[in-house]
Amino acid sequence: MSQLNLEALFSDVARSMKPSPIRELVPYIKRPGMISFAGGNPDPMIFPIAEFAGSSIVLGKNGADVLQYGATDGYEPLKKFISGWMAPRMGRVTEPGELLITTGSQQGMDLLCAALINPGDMIITEEPTYPGAIHTMRNRGAGFITVPCDDDGMMVDLLPELIESARASGKKVKFIYSIVNFQNPAGCTLSLARRKKMLEIAAQYDLIIFEDDPYGHLRYDGSDIPTMFSMDRDGRVAYACSFSKILAPGARVAWITGHSDLVRKMVMVKQGVDMCTSVVAQALVAQYCMDGHLDGFLPKIVSHYRKKRDGMAEAFAKYLPKDISYKVPEGGFFFWLTVPGIDTEELFKKAVDRGVAFVHGRAFYANGGGENVLRTCFTFATSDDLEEGSRRLRDAIEDMRR
Ligand SMILES: Cc1ncc(COP(=O)(O)O)c(C=O)c1O
Structure with a gap:
């Protein structure tokens, strides 16, 4: 042997x-x-549980499609529901080509990194930030420029100097990662003024913003702040949200919305990863949502x-x-x-x-x-x-x- x-x-x-x-x-x-x-x-x-179990009716109604391989960008009824349901937050009804269903937001993050990151490229993150993001980004070979947070979220005024110094040392900075609402772990929310400033800085340095928002629907006090996606005029914001915290993480169904060319690249990466998110899971979630339960x-x-x-x-x-x-x-x-x-x-x-x-x-x-x-x-x-x-x-x- x-x-x-x-x-x-x-x-x-x-x-x-x-x-x-x-x-x-x-x-x-x-x-x-x-x-x-x-x-x-x-x-x-x-x-x-009972409402979600009730969604299994879709298997009887539409089993031939639901049990088949699905389109990589997602199950059409779910995509349609999400683009309508999210329109107030997105500022408009997004086009099908701008929306990709992912196997959890965790996968959206990985696909985005695969589309944008070469080993050694830099990602700007809040400090502290979500460990799952650090893990995924590191796996894709990224380095980190970390920016402290205060009660208003990432201290964006620090960005120009940090970006310039990374560039001066020959590094490519690709995107800013921000968990905009009730940040994991710090609990802070990026203020409106800082969202605008982040957009300005991203435009100045030609960066993507990855607006990660799994907690945005879970506001207990105060009022919502517009998403950066809704304020973006250049298509440089990729916005991710998930059913994990508002329905069930076991479903592993989430989505990412962004520039159609970027989404297309992520679709190509996903084709080589899992071909499509479980159609059964997507169909159950879609039925649940369309029945008004969400x-x-x-x-x-x-x-x-x-x-x-x-x-x-x-x-x-x-x-x-x-x-x-x-x-x-x-x-x-x-x-x-x-x-x-x-x-x-x-x-x-x-x-x-x-x-x-x-x-x-x-x-x-x-x-x-x-x-x-x-x-x-x-x-x-x-x-x-x-x-x-x-x-x-x-x-x-x-x-x-x-
Ligand atoms: C900030 C943040 N982004 C993404 C995720 C991943 O969520 P999902 O279950 O949709 O993969 C989490 C999970 O806790 C999270 O806290």
């Missing part, structure tokens, strides 16, 4: 890959009695999650030491905590011993940092667990300070 040397056979990308920091937490989260504030999971108690469900989840957001805010105010700072988010799934003087990766170990899990800060920093910050998700835990988990988190912080 000859010896297999896989290390020598792996690609450079595979060799340098690191596992997803959040997926690595799963064994801890699954421990009996663990309260999880870690993954960004919707509340399973509120999944619209519009019926949204106000319910908004009010359900608002209560949970308030529950975590009250529990944190009651239990957490006063030097721990955070803002109550206006929407989305997350609180972002600064814990002065404590390494949150170490705190994580104490916390899981106490029976509560969160995601430590380093996971959200593409270029290093995040030692004293952590993310908690308020949607998944039960209301009682929001209180008990906060008490356990306080105990873990006290353990660290003893």
Whole structure:
């Protein structure tokens, strides 16, 4: 028998890959009695199971199409629904050629990178940002220019200097990645003034903007801010949204809207990846939406999650030491905590011993940092667990300070 040397056979990308920091937490989260504030999971108690099951009627009605291979750009009735439903946010009804259904927004991100990124190209991201984005972008060979956030989102005034200095060192900057509403993890929302400024800067330096918006429909206070897509006159904004947080992540159905030439390239990449997103999943989602359930469900989840957001805010105010700072988010799934003087990766170990899990800060920093910050998700835990988990988190912080 000859010896297999896989290390020598792996690609450079595979060799340098690191596992997803959040997926690595799963064994801890699954421990009996663990309260999880870690993954960004919707509340399973509120999944619209009966309504979604009712959508299976489409199999009887249209099974010959639904069980067949589908068009790579997506199942036509779903595309039609999305372009109509999203028109108020997009500023117009988008053309079919501008819309691609993806297997989760995660895939949209990957296809966009495949279409735009050569190894060594730079992507501008918020700091902190979504670890799944860092992972995908890194897999495609991108480097990161990271821009800090404040309460109004990415500090866009810093962009020109950062772009110019990257260019001066011979780097190509391709796109700006922004999670515009209730950012994952920081909870902030990009202000209208900064959206306009980002568009201006993208035009000045001829960049694409990737406007990632999985949480935009989950606003608990305040009013919506226009999307950059709706304000863009050049076709330089690619806007992604997903059914994961507003219906069910298990469906793995999302979409990306952008310039038809860019979408066409992403379609070609997708042809070589999965040919099409599961037509069965798309058809079930389409039927559910066309039956009016999405519009019926949204106000319910908004009010359900608002209560949970308030529950975590009250529990944190009651239990957490006063030097721990955070803002109550206006929407989305997350609180972002600064814990002065404590390494949150170490705190994580104490916390899981106490029976509560969160995601430590380093996971959200593409270029290093995040030692004293952590993310908690308020949607998944039960209301009682929001209180008990906060008490356990306080105990873990006290353990660290003893
Ligand atoms: C900011 C952001 N973008 C994209 C995704 C991926 O979502 P999907 O389930 O649609 O792949 C997530 C998931 O948590 C996210 O938080």
